[in-house]
Amino acid sequence: MIGLYGFLFLSQGLNLWQVFAIVCMIFCVFTFLLERNREVGHWDLKNFFFAFLGIFFDALGVVLSRQAYEMTPELGSSQANAIRAVGAVVIFILIKPNSLHLIFQDLKKLASSERTQAIGASLLGTFVSLSFYLHALKTAHVASLTAISITGPIWVSFIEHARERKWPNRYLWIAFAFFILGF
Numbered sequence: 001m002i003g004l005y006g007f008l009f010l011s012q013g014l015n016l017w018q019v020f021a022i023v024c025m026i027f028c029v030f031t032f033l034l035e036r037n038r039e040v041g042h043w044d045l046k047n048f049f050f051a052f053l054g055i056f057f058d059a060l061g062v063v064l065s066r067q068a069y070e071m072t073p074e075l076g077s078s079q080a081n082a083i084r085a086v087g088a089v090v091i092f093i094l095i096k097p098n099s100l101h102l103i104f105q106d107l108k109k110l111a112s113s114e115r116t117q118a119i120g121a122s123l124l125g126t127f128v129s130l131s132f133y134l135h136a137l138k139t140a141h142v143a144s145l146t147a148i149s150i151t152g153p154i155w156v157s158f159i160e161h162a163r164e165r166k167w168p169n170r171y172l173w174i175a176f177a178f179f180i181l182g183f
Helices: 002-010 016-040 045-071 077-095 099-109 112-137 142-149 152-163 170-182
Strands: none
Touching: 002 045, 002 142, 016 142, 016 152, 016 170, 045 077, 045 112, 045 142, 077 099, 077 112, 099 112, 112 142, 152 170
């Protein structure tokens, strides 16, 4: 979807190296799906479908954000991030009017260290990371950027293995090899 958008509206073609990189990144994600299949004994199609929907809506957000940059070149990544954040809050309120109240209730139930961790994860995982991503999106080749951005599971897996002091399994190494090849 992103590659088609870049081709049709941004005059961004895909050369052979970019196609190779995107295919490597897709194989990287497929390796995680294969690992899950081996763990549970079947393809986890329901969760795959939800993940696909999430990726689809993320891609739609990328398209809309890039379109905003194209229409308003002076728009900065911090402004775009703030607009997206306000939009997310508005959507939460429209879908479930008491959602903000529930979030604050849930935060109150957490221990102080858990609350700090949840807020820190939200700040780093949403606001800071999205700021960098939106900054790159302003001028980057959209299909290549999106392909690289879907490698988050690799980094999460390595962090989990380090935190648990456990050696990564072969699937993670294979996914990492595809990532390195694609990158």
